[in-house]
Amino acid sequence: MPVHREIDIVAARREGRALASLLGFSSTEATLVATAISELARNIVLYAKQGEIVLGLLNDGNRRGVVVVARDEGPGIPDIPWAVADGRSTSGGLGLGLPGVRRLMDEFHIASEVGKGTTVVVKKWKR
Amino acid sequence: MLVPILKQRDYLIATIQAALTDEDLRLLRDGLVEQVGRYRSRGVIVDLTALDVMDSFAARTMRDLAHMTRFRGAEMVIVGIQPEVAFSMVQLGLTLEGVSTALDLEEGLAYLDRRGKAKRPGKSSMTAR
Amino acid sequence: MQSISRSTAQSSGDSSALLRELVAHLRQNRTGLREEWARRITEAKLLTAMTPEEIFAEATAVYDNYLEAVETGSIEALETYARSLSERIIPRGVETHEVLGIVLLLRDVLARSLFAKYPQDVTQLSRVLDVYEPAANRIANTVAVGFAHERERIIRQQQEAIRELSTPVLTVRNRLLILPMIGIIDPQRARQLTEQLLRAIRVNRAKVVVMDITGVPAMDATVANHLVQTVEASRLLGATVIVTGLSPEIAQTLVNIGVDLGKMTTVGDLQGGIEEAERLLGFKVVPVDEAAEQLKE
Structure with missing residues (x-):
């Protein structure tokens, strides 16, 4: 899904919720996934202007889950440890919200290069 | 999608209908802040029963709205946050500090009524929450 | 053959x-x-x-x-x-x-x-x-x-x-829920408890919840954070949580992780918690009742 306007944020999280529900996620889990997608899509619109969100299904034999890939060719993040540091107060700002996303999901991976772009991959397994 | 703002007694009630874009939220915020003055409202209720995702932007807009409303001389209360949404919000670290909340529209109205009474002199038994 | x-x-x-x-x-x-x-x-x-x-x-x-x-x-x-x-x-x-x-x-x-x-x-x-x-x-x-x-x-x-059995959400009186937590709380159970409690708040239209953790022997920082989140999420639904029965060890953990005490109402024991809850409910509900009584008189 391409993401570059604000309306795309709404579309992306709606898709995410639909996929999570399809997998049998509880309503709480589906909301966690949708919220994480919303934050990731927002980061793209806010910082990179343009990018994409890709949703996929996971199956490792025992568990099923959802994977969300948020990719952009924006400015990149110079200090990744700082950006994902888990301070308990995200003090409401329009921060990157990455620590929050990490708390919402089960797995969190990030790769970023200044001037090249950022890719965030998050996973949530069905309980 | 524009959020309808209803006027009831000296309160304004905004009921969110579905998934909102950031622009909708900004329009809602500006509309409410403007109308509080125009109708000399004492209270504002934002009903989020139908909202299925509250992310950092929505939470920040709600907090700003509550503060702006207060500067304009009215109380604001958010009602109807769904359990799943509340759960996600706290995981994300969004706690709407300093913003009043109530279970639903009925409770929100009762809350504003109490606040209204508490402000009047001679009814000092009511301490503001 | x-x-x-x-x-x-x-x-x-x-x-x-x-x-x-x-x-x-x-x-x-x-x-x-x-x-x-x-x-x-x-x-x-x-x-x-x-x-x-x-x-x-x-x-x-x-x-x-x-x-x-x-x-x-x-x-x-x-x-x-x-x-x-x-x-x-x-x-x-x-x-x-x-x-x-x-x-x-x-x-x-x-x-x-x-x-x-x-x-x-x-x-x-x-x-x-x-x-x-x-x-x-x-x-x-x-x-x-x-x-x-x-x-x-x-x-x-x-x-x-x-897990489900060990933490019943009890409706003691109108708008008041009691959550007696007993035993070891791990992150998964803490999560489940929060979900359960939030649903119960909505269903019972609860305004006050007394969460008694007298029966919880210990709590690490992760679980303590969950506890704080539970309190915060309940507030978002419009309910006040009163935490009772904090042991010295758990109090220590809460201090160590830097919990903002302004966010949390704590009372020594369950009885005190219920009294405080009734006071909270009373100061919202009683005046109306009293007014009705006064009208009758």
Whole structure:
């Protein structure tokens, strides 16, 4: 899904919720996934202007889950440890919200290069 | 999608209908802040029963709205946050500090009524929450 | 009969013929072998929770499924049977070692019967065993693993049930919920508790929740953070949470992780908590009641 306007944020999280529900996620889990997608899509619109969100299904034999890939060719993040540091107060700002996303999901991976772009991959397994 | 703002007694009630874009939220915020003055409202209720995702932007807009409303001389209360949404919000670290909340529209109205009474002199038994 | 099948196998010598020979042997001696097996099970004091008749009935069923698996090479039917068998015997307290034991006994009984069948012909015996061994191992594995899986599934289910049971959300009076937490709280349980509580707040239209953690011996920083989140999420729904029964250790943890005490109402014990809750509810509800009473007077 391409993401570059604000309306795309709404579309992306709606898709995410639909996929999570399809997998049998509880309503709480589906909301966690949708919220994480919303934050990731927002980061793209806010910082990179343009990018994409890709949703996929996971199956490792025992568990099923959802994977969300948020990719952009924006400015990149110079200090990744700082950006994902888990301070308990995200003090409401329009921060990157990455620590929050990490708390919402089960797995969190990030790769970023200044001037090249950022890719965030998050996973949530069905309980 | 524009959020309808209803006027009831000296309160304004905004009921969110579905998934909102950031622009909708900004329009809602500006509309409410403007109308509080125009109708000399004492209270504002934002009903989020139908909202299925509250992310950092929505939470920040709600907090700003509550503060702006207060500067304009009215109380604001958010009602109807769904359990799943509340759960996600706290995981994300969004706690709407300093913003009043109530279970639903009925409770929100009762809350504003109490606040209204508490402000009047001679009814000092009511301490503001 | 024996001599005929032996000669056929010798002439062809390929494994499918050997397999046919093996199956024919197991089929012919079905009655004797499964009796022998059941006898050995009883003798080894396995499946003591079951009556001899039950053992014999299950032995027959396993034997037939076993035979089918050897014959067709497909273990699906056996898997299904192993699962239903496990479902039946686990609640009766049958242990993993017993299931392993009976499967190994069946292997032994059948192998011995093959030794008896080819007392002279060592070459043919070893050929038949070459076909028999992998099949038998695979089958033993299927049954034992099926049992272990079923056991794990039941244990998980029971843990879930215990979790649900161990933390009831009690409605004490209108708009007041009590959540007595007992035992070790891990992150998963903390999460479940929060979800449960939030739903209960909504359903019961609760305004105040008393969360009593007297029965929680310890809490690490992660769980303490969950506790704080539970309080915050409840507030978002419009309910106030009063936490009672904080032990000195847990108080220490909360201080260490830097919990903002302004966000949390704490009262020493459950009784105090309920009093505080009633005060909170009262100061919202009572004036109206009093007004009504005053009107009556």
